[in-house]
Amino acid sequence: MKQKLTSKIRDKPDYLKSRKMTMPQMRAFSVHLLTASGSFLAFLSLIAASEKQWAAMWAWLGMALVVDAIDGPIARRLDVKYVLPTWSGETLDNIIDYVTYVLIPAFALYQSVLIGPILSFLSAAVIMVTSAVYYADTNMKSEENFFKGFPVVWNVLVFTVFIVQPAEWVAFAVVLISAILSFMPIYFVHPMRVRRLRPLTLAIGFIWALLSLISIFYYHMTAAPYPVRIGLIASGLYIYCIGAVLQFFPNIGQETAFNTDQ
Numbered sequence: 001m002k003q004k005l006t007s008k009i010r011d012k013p014d015y016l017k018s019r020k021m022t023m024p025q026m027r028a029f030s031v032h033l034l035t036a037s038g039s040f041l042a043f044l045s046l047i048a049a050s051e052k053q054w055a056a057m058w059a060w061l062g063m064a065l066v067v068d069a070i071d072g073p074i075a076r077r078l079d080v081k082y083v084l085p086t087w088s089g090e091t092l093d094n095i096i097d098y099v100t101y102v103l104i105p106a107f108a109l110y111q112s113v114l115i116g117p118i119l120s121f122l123s124a125a126v127i128m129v130t131s132a133v134y135y136a137d138t139n140m141k142s143e144e145n146f147f148k149g150f151p152v153v154w155n156v157l158v159f160t161v162f163i164v165q166p167a168e169w170v171a172f173a174v175v176l177i178s179a180i181l182s183f184m185p186i187y188f189v190h191p192m193r194v195r196r197l198r199p200l201t202l203a204i205g206f207i208w209a210l211l212s213l214i215s216i217f218y219y220h221m222t223a224a225p226y227p228v229r230i231g232l233i234a235s236g237l238y239i240y241c242i243g244a245v246l247q248f249f250p251n252i253g254q255e256t257a258f259n260t261d262q
Contacts (some may be wrong), residue, residue, distance in 0.1 A: 024078070024079075024083045025083055025084060027078055027083075028075075028078055028079075028080040028083040028084045028087075029084060029087070031071060031074050031075045031078060031080050031089070032080070032084070032087060032089060032092060034067060034070075034071050034074070035067070035068075035071045035075075035089060035092050035093055035096060036092060036096070037067060038064045038067045038068060038096040038099075038100060039095075039096055039099065041060050041061070041063050041064040041067065041100070042060075042061075042064055042096065042099045042100045042103075042104060044060045045057050045058075045060035045061045045064065045100070045104050046104055046107070048060060049104060049107055049108045049111055050111070052111065052112070054108070054112070054162065054221040055216050055217070055220045055221045057104070057108060058159055058162070058212075058216050058221065059216055059217070061100055061104060061105075061155055061159075062212070062213075062216065064096070064100045065100070065155065068093070068096070068097065068100070069192065071089075071093070072093075072192070073192070075089055094135055097135075098131065098132070098135055100155060101131075101152055101153055101154055101155050102127060102128065102131040102132075102152055102154055103128065104155070105127070105154040105155045105157075105158035105159070106123070106124040106127040106128050106154065106158075107124065108158060108162075109123050109124050109127070109158050109161070110123075110124040112162070114161060114162065114165070114171070115161070115168040115171045115172055116168045119168050119169070119171070119172045122172070123171075123172055123175045126175060126176060126179045127152075127154050127175065127179065130152070130179040130182050130183075131152040131154065131182070133182075133183075134149065134151075134152050134182045134183070135152070137149075141190075142187060144194055144195065144196070145190050145193035145194050146187035146188065146189060146190065146194055146243050146246070146247065147187065147188040147189075147190060147243070148185060148186075148187065149181055149182045149183055149184055149185070149186060149188070150178045150179070150181040150182045150184075150186075150188055151182075151188050151190075152182060154178075156236070156239075157174065157175070157178060157236075159212065160232055160233070160236050161174070162221060163212075163215050163221070163224055163228070163229060163232055164229050164232065164233060165223070186243070186244050186247070187243035187244055187246065187247035188240070188243040188244070189201055189239060189242050189243040189246070191205045191239065194243075194246075195253075196246050196252065196253030196254065197242065197246065197252070197253040201238075201239070201242060204235045204238050204239065205235070205239060207231065207235045208231075208232060208235035208236060208239065211228050211231045211232050211235070212232070214228060215228060215232070
């Protein structure tokens with residue numbers, strides 16, 4: 001027994017040496033830490049939502065959205081999946097996304113009573129349950145990186161409801177239709193990864209983001225003027241619908257698809 005224990009102690013330095021992280025592994029792990037930082041941004045956003053500080057809440061969620069937009073390209077560039085094969089960036093990303101894309105927007109809708117107490121509560125319930133089921137789908141993307149079904153980006157949709165402030169039943173209908181579309185074979189665009197019309201999609205996405213920043217930091221989530229609301233609706237509708245358009249008209253944008261790098 002004593003000899004066995006001595007042998008284990010003697011072999012431990014060699015084991016630790018073999019477990020030493022390489023520089024590529026350290027860089028890869030730092031990407032996971034970047035992704036995980038979205039959880040703290042979500043926490044700050046949740047605090048702001050509980051205090052009904054809507055501008056602060058959406059600002060923190062916006063920062064989380066930026067992190068979510070940049071960590072994927074960085075991870076692919078550093079081959080994180082192959083450098084650290086036992087750490088799943090996809091699982092980590094899904095955990096953060098469910099909180100920032102689903103839970104907090106649902107809570108904000110409920111907490112704000114923006115579309116009335118009953119419809120706000122029902123909307124939150126629909127968002128939470130359908131999104132949880134959606135994340136269980138392992139086949140949510142097409143070969144061209146379109147999302148199959150509405151990709152539960154409730155942060156974008158609920159934010160638009162906050163700014164536009166449509167009639168209660170209109171907002172509830174949009175939530176209900178989007179939840180149903182989560183399970184329909186209708187394509188939705190991934191602005192960064194779908195090649196077809198990517199320059200146009202990114203440009204319109206930039207317009208939406210700019211108008212969102214104006215709504216948060218200049219108007220502080222109060223009633224924005226009609227040009228801002230119309231711009232948000234128009235750019236949002238493009239991003240919402242362009243995937244289905246490209247699905248049913250596959251020849252649109254094919255020239256850019258073959259001339260643009262993934």
